Amino acid sequence: MKKFMDDNFLLSNDTAVELFGAVKSEPIIDFHNHLNPREIYEDKTFDNMAEVWLGGDHYKWRAMRANGISEELITGDGAPFDKFMAWADTVQNLIGNPLYHWTHLELQRYFGITTPLCPDTAREIWDKCNEKLQTKEYSVRNLLRMQNVSVLCTTDDPADSLEWHSKIKEDGFEIKVLPSFRPEKAVAIEKADYKTYINRLETVVNTPIKNVEDLISALAKRLDFFVENGCRVSDHSLENTFFVPADYAEVNQLFVDRLNGKALTEEEAGKFHGYMYVQLAKEYTKRDIVMQLHIGAIRNNSKRFFEKLGVDTGFDSLNDFNYAPQLSAMLSEMDLYDNLPKTILYCLNPKDTEMLAAMAGNFCSNEKGIKGKVQLGAAWWFCDHKNGMEKQIEVMSDLGLISTSVGMLTDSRSFLSFPRHELYRRILCNKVGSWVENGEYPADLSYLRNMVQAVCGTNAIQYFKF
Secondary structure, three states: OOOOOOOOOOOOOHHHHHHHHHHOOOOEEEOOOOOOHHHHHOOOOOOOHHHHHHOOOHHHHHHHHHOOOOHHHOOOOOOHHHHHHHHHHHHHOOOOOHHHHHHHHHHHHHHOOOOOOOOOOHHHHHHHHHHHHOOHHHOHHHHHHHOOEEEEEOOEOOOOOOHHHHHHHHOOOOOEEEOOEOOHHHHOOOOOOHHHHHHHHHHHHOOOOOOHHHHHHHHHHHHHHHHHOOOOEEEEEEOOOOOOOOOHHHHHHHHHHHHOOOOOOHHHHHHHHHHHHHHHHHHHHHHOOEEEEEEOEEOOOOHHHHHHHOOOOOOOEEOOOOOHHHHHHHHHHHHHOOOOOOEEEEEOOHHHHHHHHHHHHOOOOOOOOOOOOEEEOOOOHHHOOHHHHHHHHHHHHHHOOHHHOOOOOOOOOOOOOOHHHHHHHHHHHHHHHHHHHOOOOOOOHHHHHHHHHHHHHHHHHHHHOO
16 A cells, blocks of 8 residues: 555656656746735735635635535634634545645645644644744745746736736746736626726726727737736636627627627627637737637526625536537637637536547647647646546547647646646656556657656746747
């Protein structure tokens, strides 16, 4: 029987151990997360483990609800230690869940604690961790340094000032903290507050937005501002009908009608979405900005808790709509005049993994030598577990080139989330090692070391041009 989460955790063969040694200490390139840049600039410290672990972490909140924990101890006003105890009880019951591995990797890598967390050990772990957390050595910047983070990209609205990114850079912080361009609110014409957002964008660009041409111009202006502040990547969430062919006149009339208060059908909204995505792709191509498409979330499923707690509180899940024809038509429209930027496709529903990997292969042709120009992204959100990571690696290998992958990301709001990169690296090395040990690939360790290092870092550096 193997020891719990020891040095060879998830490494089942000698080749895997050898390869993991080549990537274990590689710098982390985290090109998609939801960290708060203000907290990085201010170099925040945390009062206790409940704050750092449970504040805003809807992954943990969902698990605690499934474990029958009262909302008072999840998002409510319960005492911090009581919340921690509720989490400890939940952890003990998380066998097979990625949260179990994440929790214990974080305890090991940040705090040097190898004792499994459960109600019996919770007080001791609480005291040891809190003692360290309240020191400057455990500030946000030092937590990032502990994991050898080199680059991280936050997720930012076009109307954001990027004040904190600028201050971080001016402060000389050695880790690159770069903005990502997420124009979701400018595209989501069906939302009730759409006109309010357009008014906000007008104020930021100091120009009236009366038609779609004005809107695209405003977004291009903000994109230039983001690029000036180091932006190398954009992000989009595709959650419903996202591409119905339409010309400018039709789309512009829909925009004008919406600003005048008219509700749109899903098909009409899809026409606007698709037109905007194609126009934004042109702007990304001009500036060599990578486009990320996160596809398949169905959000705010519980109306009761949406009204009580708002968005991003653990009531989102995966959708099951079929969208291959839409995606094909949209990417083809972008590609028609060579306006398809480097693109990463993420699915939330695992049924779409093979479809996206195959779809990516239709649009990789380029004369710039870009490897994996369009590619299947890392296992995302509800797929972000051992089985999901293994499937993503296997499918990308089955239908494309895993050697071109830009690797892992955290997609997290937690400053303790970076050991997720280690988990991915272990799974990748074990998968490659198993192919070698099974005689499916030669034991060319020189090549294989370079390959796994590329997937775990250097591919991303070259792809995003950090």
